[in-house]
Amino acid sequence: MAAEGNTIYLDNAATTRCDPEAAQLVMQMLTREYGNPSSLHAMGFRAEQQVERARAQVAGLLKSDPKEILFTSGATESNNLAVIGGARAMRRRGSRIAVFAAEHASVLEAARHLEAEGFEVCLLPPGPDGRLSPAQAAEAVDEKTVLFCCMLVNNETGAVNDIAAIAAAVKAKNPRTLFHCDAVQGAGKLPLSLKKLPVDTLSLSGHKLYAPKGVGALFIRSRVRLLPLLYGGAQQGGLRPGTENTAHIAALGLACERAGMKMQERFEKAQQLCRIFREKILQVEGACINSPTDASPYIVNVSIPGLRSETLLHFLESRGIFVSSGSACKKGARSHVLSAMGLSPERVDSALRISFCPDNMPQDVEKAAACIAEGAATLARARR
């Protein structure tokens, strides 16, 4: 959603404004329907019904069965559970894991953690277009590969992987390899049908699709077994014990339902904003676009080599425009994604990520492009 007043919020891949109706539902759940879903009385039952309704809404967006949806504290937890819980459950079958090198840290670090437990991790670099090819995926899989991770949409560049083809290639090589997909930047934005997609686990996060922060979900295909990361309760089949965050879960359900209903309309708006921004930015001297041309229209990654990301980011901030330097979670670290795509260090160090939501207006992105041009000219002069 657009930011208030004179600010232009173009950092929607970092987080989104909560849908006001979802926020209202949170308030209602916290102050009126605040029962514990495990309680045996009517208030507990009503809370449980809300959780189950949300499970069906998330399943509806993913075209899966509600029984296959687990609620978590967000995609970091979902990814950790899928990677660590999946690999540990498969330990007896083998000890190899293949991971796309442009994954989010919550997948990469979880895989690295498994190295300490004796797993061998094979990192698969993206091509210059930021994507993983199905052939490359197949080549990395052998009979000992227990887990394969590939994200749907990259959070820095918006590059979209052909998950159907990649997962099919992996499964053709070894049908027992678990396939995990981080769909955080794609869920609710691109159509997904888990009835057809041959993945075993898939994660999403509430705050990327207009629900609150600190809530997420993990799709776990029926009959796929994961070992829990937490112990101490029977909630959610014991796989994710702890009292459910009922208020945020209800809001996530509502946001998923809305995302499903408005997907096409929102997508066309993002396409319009992205087209305008790309056109304008290419008129700026020295600017280059790091995202592939067929990337998700919600994300554009641009560089003005020689001008550091943070310098331009703060210049834009002074004009009321909020963007990101690479991924918000990395705070200043050089992007492993752009580096793995083979971009020069100069280009990597000047990268900015602009990410849209349907409430942004064409004039917002025009202003952002104009301010980038102004910043580039002013800051370049200052350095001479």
Ligand code: PMP
């Ligand atoms: N995966 C991707 C691709 C992301 O963009 C993010 C959020 N930056 C996460 C995982 C982590 O999600 P959360 O903030 O819900 O833990």
